Amino acid sequence: MKKYYLVMVFVLSGLIVKPAAIYAQVAAKQASVKITGEVITPLTINEVNFKAYTQTTVIRKDRDGKDHTYGGVVLADILTKAGVTLGKTLMGENLTKYVLVEASDGYQVVFALPELDKDFADRTIILADKVDGQPLAPGDGPFRIIVQNEKKPARCIKQVTGIKVMFAK
């Protein structure tokens, strides 16, 4: 009888614990950024492999009108890693390429590829994961594009999930 009782407890605890474990697993899932399109190597950027890139900071105003220091990686560095035609190869038909950035809420913005290349433009465009030394707020992160010196913040797209390089047709 005692044996049955133990088995019952075991089975019941399994029933109770299992869904909770699944839920925890689901909730712990992390957002990532997929780099696709006109690339040699598609990449998936997550909070772990993001740290392997050279980190930089950009100061710009947010909607609150105050300067903030954003930490992250120059977007061109990530795209170069994926084999996007930047630097010396950014010529000819490659000048008709654009970068479509998409957020988890469906919002999309576009950059012309040369906008991201330091040989074309001085201002820095980064994929940020920090603001003032802290991780971005959940509504903004974990990854956000920060465009240095751009007057409107509309292209500082939050909750980035995808970056696709494409040819204008």
Next chain:
Amino acid sequence: MRIEPNNKHKSPYLNKVFIVSLLLVAVIAASSWTYYGVVPTGPYQLVYPANFGNRINVPDDSPTTQQGVYLGRALFYETRLSANNTLSCGSCHKQELAFTDGLAFSKGVDEVATPRNSMSLANLLWTRRFFWDGRAGSLEEQAGIPLTNPHEMGQELTVSAKKLSATNLYPPLFKQVYGDESITGERIVKAIAQFERTLISANSRYDQYLRNAYTPTADELKGMALFNQSPNPEKGIRGANCSHCHGGTKNYMELFHNNGLDSIPKDEGIAALTGLASDRGRFKVPTLRNIALTGPYMHDGRFKTLKEVVDHYSDHIIASASLSTFLRGESNEVNGKALKLTTQEKKQLIAFLNMLTDSSFITDRRFADPHLLAASNKTKTKSK
């Protein structure tokens, strides 16, 4: 020789029967082959105003044709596509309600209610992600889901194909569209999608205003200004902040947000698909086209009237970790926590929302149930 007299006697009668039955067959064939005459063929011209833009979605393998739309329309209203022959797409997407059904949840063939509110169909030509959680990437993919879901129309596409193949109506229509009479699930959803792409709503009073053909009332103008403005109490600007998510000429921007309905949502929305905490309670920001006709509102139809909806955004947003950043800290009061529109402003906003009703869209005969039309044509012919 012996049968001659009989023949002589019988032949006029037989002839009559023959002619009558021939006529009958012809009438049945004609009425079942077409719903109002000859099937039109050739490319279908999708007509819309230039300010809607051309970021439209028509798959390369299913260009919109007149015969395709004709077939798709017949299928959209075809109850044989449901397990018990009682429901069609049109059952939950009624034209007079801008292709919704006026219910919070709709009942499927098994009498089980759907988990989410039936969505309005308009300007789908510009839509890229379908359903409240955006899980379908094309109209074709979308169409297949309610057709087969056991709590909706509940019938496998192969069964639907078989049932349609057994009719007189459909095999010739499929031949007109696809070159042969073979009926498949893929061909069914492609044709339905073709019809749905033609559901263009571009003649509301708001559209007319944008093309200088309508002068809004004072309340409509005030409502429009509130709709488009972000509140800035320091500068004395009052706003309802709607256009961040509902702006543009089509009143649809294909965004997905948690709009502060619950602190712990019963329906997890997109998070159920992605497992991401930031997607919890996140749903499609639906089109506001014909919004006055498409209540009850929200993914669960919890609000019966536009007043309740406006009250929600003005006064009852519930904070949570995944609440849209557009709905945080926006107020018409200095250091205010909620939008706090006045009763007058709410009325003005609703006056503007009523400007988005396109009455020509909901009465356009090109979108109506062709089977009803065919039936009424038949009655008319008989009464003559």
